[in-house]
Amino acid sequence: LIFLGIETSCDETSASVVKSGKYVLSNIIYSQIEIHKKYGGVVPEIASRHHIETIGEVVTKALDDAECNLDDIDGIAVTYGPGLVGALLVGLSYGKALAYARDLPFVGVNHIEGHISANYIGEGFEPPFICLVASGGHCHLVYVKDYGEYEVLGRTVDDAAGEAFDKVARALGLGYPGGPEIDRLSKEGNPDAYVFPKSFMENGNFDFSFSGIKTAVLNQLNKNRMKGIEINIADFAASFQKNVVEVLTYKLIEAAKVKNINKISIAGGVASNSLLRSMLKEKAEKENILLHYPEAVFCTDNGAMIASAGYFDFMRGKRSDLNLNAVPYLKICEGC
Numbered sequence: 546l547i548f549l550g551i552e553t554s555c556d557e558t559s560a561s562v563v564k565s566g567k568y569v570l571s572n573i574i575y576s577q578i579e580i581h582k583k584y585g586g587v588v589p590e591i592a593s594r595h596h597i598e599t600i601g602e603v604v605t606k607a608l609d610d611a612e613c614n615l616d617d618i619d620g621i622a623v624t625y626g627p628g629l630v631g632a633l634l635v636g637l638s639y640g641k642a643l644a645y646a647r648d649l650p651f652v653g654v655n656h657i658e659g660h661i662s663a664n665y666i667g668e669g670f671e672p673p674f675i676c677l678v679a680s681g682g683h684c685h686l687v688y689v690k691d692y693g694e695y696e697v698l699g700r701t702v703d704d705a706a707g708e709a710f711d712k713v714a715r716a717l718g719l720g721y722p723g724g725p726e727i728d729r730l731s732k733e734g735n736p737d738a739y740v741f742p743k744s745f746m747e748n749g750n751f752d753f754s755f756s757g758i759k760t761a762v763l764n765q766l767n768k769n770r771m772k773g774i775e776i777n778i779a780d781f782a783a784s785f786q787k788n789v790v791e792v793l794t795y796k797l798i799e800a801a802k803v804k805n806i807n808k809i810s811i812a813g814g815v816a817s818n819s820l821l822r823s824m825l826k827e828k829a830e831k832e833n834i835l836l837h838y839p840e841a842v843f844c845t846d847n848g849a850m851i852a853s854a855g856y857f858d859f860m861r862g863k864r865s866d867l868n869l870n871a872v873p874y875l876k877i878c879e880g881c
């Protein structure tokens with residue numbers, strides 16, 4: 546079966562054609578980052594307008610790239626939450642209209658479950674596994690029992706991991722989004738230059754908190770400024786990144802041990818972080834745990850992960866009604 550996946554929850558307009566939930570025939574991503582950069586973050590109203598302007602072209606291009614047309618499509622999968630309501634509505638309305646016009650099965654997809662499903666793209670990775678979802682708006686540790694069956698083991702009580710990267714990057718005078726900038730700059734810095742605090746490190750606690758480290762970085766920056774100590778932003782970036790990545794790695798491995806599951810994966814924009822990938826690889830090997838991560842392009846927002854999630858939801862019998870509305874604060878597994 547071939548699914549068309551549509552994603553417009555934030556600032557990427559994306560459409561993708563995916564076969565059997567695994568084989569990506571096309572993946573078109575139109576990123577609005579350049580537009581939002583000058584505001585230092587995503588401006589919701591501007592995002593919605595750009596989605597409206599580009600969605601038609603993006604879907605057409607996805608079909609063209611896959612060398613198919615709507616006759617070849619067996620189902621439409623669209624993100625309906627969580628995300629910015631005005632942005633979500635664009636993709637959702639477009640997908641519903643397509644499904645209605647062509648009388649195709651329609652599946653509303655949870656964006657976070659989409660991020661997790663990016664792990665199904667390609668060959669070989671199947672549930673059960675423990676997944677760390679770390680993105681711009683979310684940080685969850687999830688036990689994926691089966692396709693579409695989730696148990697949330699922990700979540701952030703304040704900032705998301707990506708949000709922490711973005712905020713610290715901003716304080717360091719780096720561009721938006723901050724994650725890739727910090728990742729790049731850290732390679733030139735000393736990760737042991739500063740020791741920042743870690744939260745919730747006690748046994749069996751799978752929640753996260755990143756506001757403490759963010760404040761600690763800001764305080765250290767101010768202290769240096771007041772004392773006239775030169776600020777090496779690469780050292781700050783590297784020390785911050787090491788701290789966050791150590792927390793993420795520790796908790797993911799701990800969760801696998803506690804749940805006695807020997808497979809782990811990562812998802813969401815932060816999953817493309819190079820230190821996270823290398824540190825996890827090393828720790829997982831040591832613990833005899835199988836680590837899987839999606840290709841970087843499937844970590845940040847994309848239509849392919851939505852098509853994949855929609856396909857597996859569909860195979861489990863899920864069909865969404867054409868009166869499905871956008872749900873900005875949709876929780877993981879809420880609609881399954």
Ligand code: ATP
Pocket residue numbers: 554555627628656660679680681682683706707708710711722723724725728813814815816817818819844845846
């Ligand atoms: P959500 O999925 O929670 O609704 P989102 O869709 O905005 O939020 P994603 O597109 O999944 O989030 O990821 C974007 C986030 O990932 C940003 O916060 C960005 O800074 C972060 N990010 C991207 N690349 C990296 C990297 N190499 N290292 C660390 N963080 C990164």
Ligand code: MG
Pocket residue numbers: 555556557845846
């Ligand atoms: Mg984005």
Ligand code: FE
Pocket residue numbers: 656660680681813814845846
């Ligand atoms: Fe996302």
